[in-house]
Amino acid sequence: MSKKVLAVAVLLVSLFAFAGSAFAADKVWTKGAPTVYVGFGAGGGTDTAVRPLIALMEKKIGETINVVNVPGAASAVAAEQVQGLAHDGYALFATGSGCFGGFLITDTSKQGIPWNWWGFHHIQGPAALVVNPEKSGINTVDDAIKALNDGKANVGISSMGAGIHAFVEAFAAAAGVKTTINYVTSGGDGATCVAVLAGEIEIGSISFSAGIDYVKSGKLKVLLLNRREALKLSDTLTLPAITDFGAQYNAVPDLAETWPVMIPRDAPKEIVDKLTEAFIWACEQPEMKTFAEQMGYQVITRHGEEADKVLDYQYAAYAWVMYDAKLAEVSPEKFNIPRPEAWDWNKEKAKYGYK
Numbered sequence: 543m544s545k546k547v548l549a550v551a552v553l554l555v556s557l558f559a560f561a562g563s564a565f566a567a568d569k570v571w572t573k574g575a576p577t578v579y580v581g582f583g584a585g586g587g588t589d590t591a592v593r594p595l596i597a598l599m600e601k602k603i604g605e606t607i608n609v610v611n612v613p614g615a616a617s618a619v620a621a622e623q624v625q626g627l628a629h630d631g632y633a634l635f636a637t638g639s640g641c642f643g644g645f646l647i648t649d650t651s652k653q654g655i656p657w658n659w660w661g662f663h664h665i666q667g668p669a670a671l672v673v674n675p676e677k678s679g680i681n682t683v684d685d686a687i688k689a690l691n692d693g694k695a696n697v698g699i700s701s702m703g704a705g706i707h708a709f710v711e712a713f714a715a716a717a718g719v720k721t722t723i724n725y726v727t728s729g730g731d732g733a734t735c736v737a738v739l740a741g742e743i744e745i746g747s748i749s750f751s752a753g754i755d756y757v758k759s760g761k762l763k764v765l766l767l768n769r770r771e772a773l774k775l776s777d778t779l780t781l782p783a784i785t786d787f788g789a790q791y792n793a794v795p796d797l798a799e800t801w802p803v804m805i806p807r808d809a810p811k812e813i814v815d816k817l818t819e820a821f822i823w824a825c826e827q828p829e830m831k832t833f834a835e836q837m838g839y840q841v842i843t844r845h846g847e848e849a850d851k852v853l854d855y856q857y858a859a860y861a862w863v864m865y866d867a868k869l870a871e872v873s874p875e876k877f878n879i880p881r882p883e884a885w886d887w888n889k890e891k892a893k894y895g896y897k
Contacts, residue, residue: 570603570816571632574670578803579624581617581637582700586730587749588617591801594833595664597825603816613729616641616703618651625653629806631813638749638851639663639800640705643860648703650759657894660814661802662821663844663852665834668773668798669709669779671730671765672751672757679740681817683717683765686745690719698726698734703869705799706731706747708860709768711867712794714782715795738762749799751837757781765862770796775836790794795859795882800842806845817843850894851887858885 557670582588590612600607612620617637624635645654675681680689689695701708702725714723726743728734731752738746739761742769746753746762755760758775767773769783784791803821805814825832825843844852859882861874874881880890 561657569691570605570813573632574608575634576634577610578614578634579610579620580621581612581614581635581641582704583613583728583730583733584611584877585612585698585732585752585860586734587706587732587752588638588801589730589841590638590732590751590837591665591667591749592803593765594830595662595803595821595824598827600828601819601830602820602823607869608653613701615650616644616707618654618703621645621651621653623660624804625806629808631809633805633806635659636801637804638767639802639856640797640860641703642853642857642869643705643708643862643874644703644864644870646879647865647872647874648895649872650703656850656857658807659804660807660809661804661845661853662817663802663849664821664825664830665837665839666798666800666842667837667839668750668767669706670748670753670767670852671710671752672735672738672748672762673744673765674738674739674741674761677739678744679745680765681763686765687717687719689744690714690717690723691721693721693724695744696724696726698728698746698748699735700730700734700748701727703864705797705856705860706749706871708863708867709794709797710747711869712863713766713768713791714868716790718790718795735762736883739796746862749801751839754837754863768794775838795863797842797856798842799856802853807812808863821845827884847891847896850891850896853895854887854890855882855885858882 624633627633642654645651670737673680680686728823731748735753737743764785766782772783773781858879861879862881864870
């Protein structure tokens with residue numbers, strides 16, 4: 543090989559090496575694809591809520607983000623798994639915001655502390671009680687209350703301690719249900735819907751988005767939504783809010799759950815910053831607006847302190863609903879969790895490092 547040809551070859555190798563290193567430097571994750579561990583099963587409310595966000599963030603970043611379902615203990619299993627891995631930005635966690643209220647007081651996870659995480663909350667939506675009238679014989683809220691008091695109705699939920707579980711207990715307390723509710727866990731809201739359709743469960747408590755297609759097709763009926771206003775799905779279908787059934791239901795916390803994608807708070811700042819940029823962009827896309835409208839969600843775009851504020855209130859409210867319903871033996875007071883009526887962000891934010 544001539545000296546001239548050798549020099550050209552060396553130059554080309556150097557250029558390719560430089561280009562490769564520059565490309566790697568531009569990547570958010572240089573060692574491979576990150577993984578989002580979803581705390582509930584495939585097809586459930588959390589799963590269907592977060593996948594469109596992750597897909598849009600992939601599009602903005604230009605890199606693959608893997609999604610793995612790790613159901614168990616109201617997403618505590620996934621929370622423990624992510625916090626147990628290296629906090630290098632390659633492991634993320636997705637759950638329903640209401641789950642955080644149960645982690646400590648049920649002793650399912652020591653990682654359910656909101657200030658241990660950065661959260662990205664893109665949408666917010668209500669819980670729903672759904673039935674199959676043909677299979678269950680339940681057609682109204684009064685029918686459901688009677689069936690619960692008579693011990694003739696099983697209630698399907700994704701997991702004990704999930705936000706939709708706390709919602710059932712708050713509803714039952716306001717409705718004057720005196721009997722202990724028999725729960726059937728499914729691992730995900732999608733599976734709960736299928737069980738209600740089949741008549742295996744009389745009442746399902748779900749994140750409304752997981753059952754919206756069944757509701758639109760007439761296969762499932764919504765008894766009520768945990769909202770303060772009815773939801774109009776079409777010119778022929780308006781779904782009632784819980785407060786439509788009497789003033790007693792004002793006692794049910796007005797908690798439209800969110801489904802955040804989260805990362806340990808001590809993850810590398812450069813990765814958190816890139817995720818924040820991609821998250822904001824994703825929430826602004828028309829696909830996100832269309833998705834939210836189709837699923838009965840509201841796009842909220844909460845990150846940073848605003849995300850912390852949203853989650854901290856839900857953390858308090860769900861914890862006290864569960865404790866008051868005797869679903870946990872340990873009082874939230876032990877962990878300095880204020881009652882929702884006493885919650886004050888100006889007092890709570892110091893826990894997150896804000897002044």
